[in-house]
Amino acid sequence: MATDIEIARAAKKLPVQDIAARIGAAPKDIIPYGHDKAKLSAGFLQRQSARPDGKLILVTAINPTPAGEGKTTTSIGLADAMNRIGANTLLCLREPSLGPCFGMKGGATGGGLAQIVPMEDINLHFTGDFHAITSAHNLLSALVDNHIHWGGEPKLETVRTSWRRVMDMNDRSLRNIVSGLGGPGNGAPSETGFDITVASEVMAILCLATDAEDLEARLSRIIVGYTREKVAVTAADIKATGAMMALLRDAMLPNLVQTLENNPCLVHGGPFANIAHGCNSVIATSAALKMADYVVTEAGFGADLGAEKFLNIKCRQAGLAPDAVVLVATIRALKMHGGLAKDELSKVSYEALEKGLANLARHIENLRSFGLPVVVAINRFTTDTEGEVHALQAYCEKLSVSVALCTHWAEGGKGAETLARSVVKLIEDGTADFKPLYPDNLSLLEKIEAVAKSIYRADRVEAARAVKNLLAAWEKAGFGHLPVCMAKTQYSFSTDPALLGAPEGHVVRLREVRLAAGAGFVVAICGDIMTMPGLPRRPAAEHIHLNAHGQIEGLN
Structure with missing residues (x-):
């Protein structure tokens, strides 16, 4: 065939x-x-x-x-x-x-x-949708850095900036980087990194918005970091929303x-x-x-x-x-x-x-x-x-x-x-009687545990005190009603990709949490899953080329 x-x-x-x-x-x-x-x-x-x-x-x-x-x-x-x-x-x-x-x-x-x-x-x-999403996301990144460079109000602290960059390609070397090197004219040095575009909050927002008005409201709610007093700074605060909408119009x-x-x-x-x-x-x-x-x-x-x-x-x-x-x-x-x-x-x-x-x-x-x-x-x-x-x-x-x-x-x-x-x-x-797994009023950690125990059949969820403190802080700030978005290996019910079949009684290690206020959920990063994938030993790119007629070969 x-x-x-x-x-x-x-x-x-x-x-x-x-x-x-x-x-x-x-x-x-x-x-x-x-x-x-x-x-x-x-x-x-x-x-x-x-x-x-x-x-x-x-x-x-x-x-x-x-x-x-x-x-x-x-x-x-x-x-x-x-x-x-x-x-x-x-x-x-x-x-x-x-x-x-x-x-x-x-x-x-x-x-x-x-x-x-x-x-x-x-x-x-x-x-060009993915390119537009990538551009809108990175425009916000540039505006965040520019806001810090010029000392804009509210005063966003470099060490409290949480907004990363994205690109639509697997590139493990960009997971964690230092930006702003080379002197004051190049911005403030800071630890940051890249995620793949499909993990961008802008992608999630575009896919969950109901119309243009909702899209703009969600983009405005993106939290890019915090002031020294730990007050959230949003995309609206640095006046990024309008330009992002322009990029996402089509x-x-x-x-x-x-x-x-x-x-x-x-x-x-x-x-x-x-x-x-x-x-x-x-x-x-x-x-x-x-x-x-x-x-x-x-x-x-x-x-x-x-x-x-x-x-x-x-x-x-x-x-x-x-x-x-x-x-x-x-x-x-x-x-x-x-x-x-x-x-x-x-x-x-x-x-x-x-x-x-x-x-x-x-x-x-x-x-x-x-x-x-x-x-x-x-x-x-x-x-x-x-x-x-x-x-x-x-x-x-x-x-x-x-x-x-x-x-x-x-x-x-x-x-x-x-x-x-x-x-x-x-x-x-007509037997469908849909109901979600958990109610809105559970705590964020309880929602994570509900997914881990009911869907994954885990025995428990383990999280560092710093992670639990972040979840508690977000609840206090009014985000406790949000659902959770679990990030884990796709190959197993557990967080171990080698554990196939239907494992029970395992432990879900909650490594990191991220608040996606615009998308309207909290990301729970579990095990060794990465938000910027890497390429395999023999990537498909090695076999993709143009033939003598200018047609693409090797794409599957």
């Missing part, structure tokens, strides 16, 4: 105006970026607000492994399949970050015959593209789920619910990260409630959770599969604890045997959960029609 990029390049794309017509948008309602992608205009989005909402479907997965799960691919296949069976469906996804594209994970446009296009554009630069508008089967897809925003809240924008999701009977969206990494944050942060802030959840798994990944090495996954091992199924069961139990009905989607590989498939189906039957075998990678929407019908039935049964 051809590679993903070859399949995408050969796609029979429709003009973006034709795709826009599928969601009721006229040519004047879109801002084209070439022939095959566009932004939806603010006026068009505003006109949708009076329409009733469709049904919301969340796609999540087991803990990821190098064996692959295919959550985005399944989301695309499901949306295509639902449209095939006559269910008017719109797909909402996140934008890929350049870091993983040139690093280890690759792009985020699906695979095989379940892709969104134009694949190269979406993975590389797209409509970035806040959702992007419209299409699947290989010419179904519409909104792609907007891209926070990681292991270090940020892992969901596409509220603006895109809310608009999609007005334009279709069903909306398929995904949350990053496993359900212990992306889905938990989707439900506890995004749904809480935006007033959303899913009607069904699709939990994606592969037999290969489950066997890896059961102890098999990657080079052994083609072997039949019912023992490893049985052990690995504990990871699947844990996620099912967690998702049901939110009051949501679940269907398991098995992204089938050609190496899966009938015996292994039967064992997995029998296991799901014991848990009273529907399971659908999917072959969308090889067959497109046709290969996910069984899943589509299962999802529609689950929604029509």
